[in-house]
Structures are given as C-alpha cells and as structure tokens.
Amino acid sequence: MTEVLMTCTRCDDEIAVAMDVAILRMDVEPRAHAELLFCCPTCGAPSVRQVVGELLTLLLFVGVEPLCLSEPTLPREDRAPAHRQLTPDDLLAWHEQLDGVSFVTPWE
Numbered sequence: 001m002t003e004v005l006m007t008c009t010r011c012d013d014e015i016a017v018a019m020d021v022a023i024l025r026m027d028v029e030p031r032a033h034a035e036l037l038f039c040c041p042t043c044g045a046p047s048v049r050q051v052v053g054e055l056l057t058l059l060l061f062v063g064v065e066p067l068c069l070s071e072p073t074l075p076r077e078d079r080a081p082a083h084r085q086l087t088p089d090d091l092l093a094w095h096e097q098l099d100g101v102s103f104v105t106p107w108e
C-alpha cells in the first residue's frame with residue numbers, strides 16, 4: 001500500500017495518507033499538476049493538496065489510479081452555434097429587415 005506523508009491543516013499532525021482511501025484528481029487534458037483529496041486519519045478533517053512534479057510522477061509510477069475529470073460542458077443544443085460573432089452592421093441589417101414586419105403570429 002502506498003502512503004504519502006502530509007501535514008493536516010486542522011490538527012497540524014504529520015499524517016500518512018493511504019492512497020487506497022485518497023483520491024488523486026487530474027484533468028483529462030495532460031497537465032503537470034493534480035489534487036490529492038483525503039481525510040486526516042487522526043481528526044477526520046477533509047483536505048485538498050496540490051500535487052506537482054516528482055511526487056505526482058511517483059504516484060502515477062507506483063500505479064495510483066487518478067480520477068480524470070474534464071471541464072463541465074453544456075449540452076450541444078445549449079451551446080452557441082459555430083458562426084462568426086455578430087457585428088454592429090449585422091444588427092443594423094437585422095433592424096432594417098424588421099421594418100417590413102408589422103406583426104408576429106405566436107406559435108400555436
């Protein structure tokens with residue numbers, strides 16, 4: 001079992017965090033940092049620590065399975081269409097097109 005020595009932010013004890021009860025959270029996009037989420041075995045306080053560099057490499061090397069998450073995204077129907085942005089000229093043209101509209105029938 002892999003353990004990482006940390007200091008608890010609440011009780012200031014030096015603690016050994018067992019990796020089988022901790023979560024190593026990484027982005028889906030490869031980055032050189034991750035977060036380690038764990039609870040202090042002494043006081044039970046939850047903590048999050050940045051993991052970078054050699055420690056991250058070692059954790060991955062010894063087989064700690066990271067939880068890879070991506071940025072939250074909107075459903076396709078809620079995303080903006082892939083058109084160019086509207087310009088003031090577009091809005092002026094739209095306004096001129098509306099001059100011929102006298103009324104709009106609501107959906108039935």
Ligand SMILES: [Zn+2]
Pocket residue numbers: 008009010011012013040041042043044045
């Ligand atoms: Zn603690």
